[in-house]
Amino acid sequence: xxLCAQKAVEEARERNLQLPEERNGRIVTLTNTDGKKYGGxxxxxxxxxxxxxxxxxxxxxxxxxxxxxxxxxxxxETFKKEHMGHYTxxxxxxxxxxxxxxxxxxxxxxxxSNLTLIEGPFPHKEVIDHLQEGGYDAVLAS
Ligand SMILES: C[S@@+](CC[C@H](N)C(=O)[O-])C[C@H]1O[C@@H](n2cnc3c(N)ncnc32)[C@H](O)[C@@H]1O
Numbered sequence: 429x430x431l432c433a434q435k436a437v438e439e440a441r442e443r444n445l446q447l448p449e450e451r452n453g454r455i456v457t458l459t460n461t462d463g464k465k466y467g468g469x470x471x472x473x474x475x476x477x478x479x480x481x482x483x484x485x486x487x488x489x490x491x492x493x494x495x496x497x498x499x500x501x502x503x504x505e506t507f508k509k510e511h512m513g514h515y516t517x518x519x520x521x522x523x524x525x526x527x528x529x530x531x532x533x534x535x536x537x538x539x540x541s542n543l544t545l546i547e548g549p550f551p552h553k554e555v556i557d558h559l560q561e562g563g564y565d566a567v568l569a570s
Pocket of ligand 1: 457466467468469470471494495496497498500518519520521524548549550551569570
């Protein structure tokens with residue numbers, strides 16, 4: 429299900445959703461509706477994904493990240509660039525996307541228009557439709 433980025437920010441603020449503290453370079457993910465936790469988000473970029481960030485930073489690029497958590501280092505690095513393309517962030521746990529949206533809004537509110545948020549288990553209908561319509565310039569799943 430697609431989330432409106434602005435509404436995601438408002439909901440995160442109303443519900444006081446916060447990024448959990450980092451421990452040993454990772455931030456534990458929230459419990460999903462199935463009662464399971466799906467590991468932790470890394471808070472330090474690894475060099476293997478440098479090329480993804482380079483592609484995502486092109487003004488005409490369309491990129492997809494699967495399991496984007498609270499905004500991985502790759503997503504945050506891309507949104508800190510002066511220029512960037514359109515970034516679709518998919519994530520099973522919707523509240524993580526709401527926190528992600530808040531982080532982008534704090535960085536630069538105008539960049540919310542460069543962000544599509546899709547909540548729920550991959551593959552999502554919105555992503556499949558986009559793949560059939562021309563696809564993404566880069567896809568990251570870590
Ligand atoms: C181990 S964490 C890794 C987070 C981040 N990609 C990283 O590299 O640090 C896995 C993330 O993928 C999400 N996830 C797990 N299964 C998923 C699915 N079927 N569709 C979308 N996201 C999923 C989890 O909720 C969690 O945020």
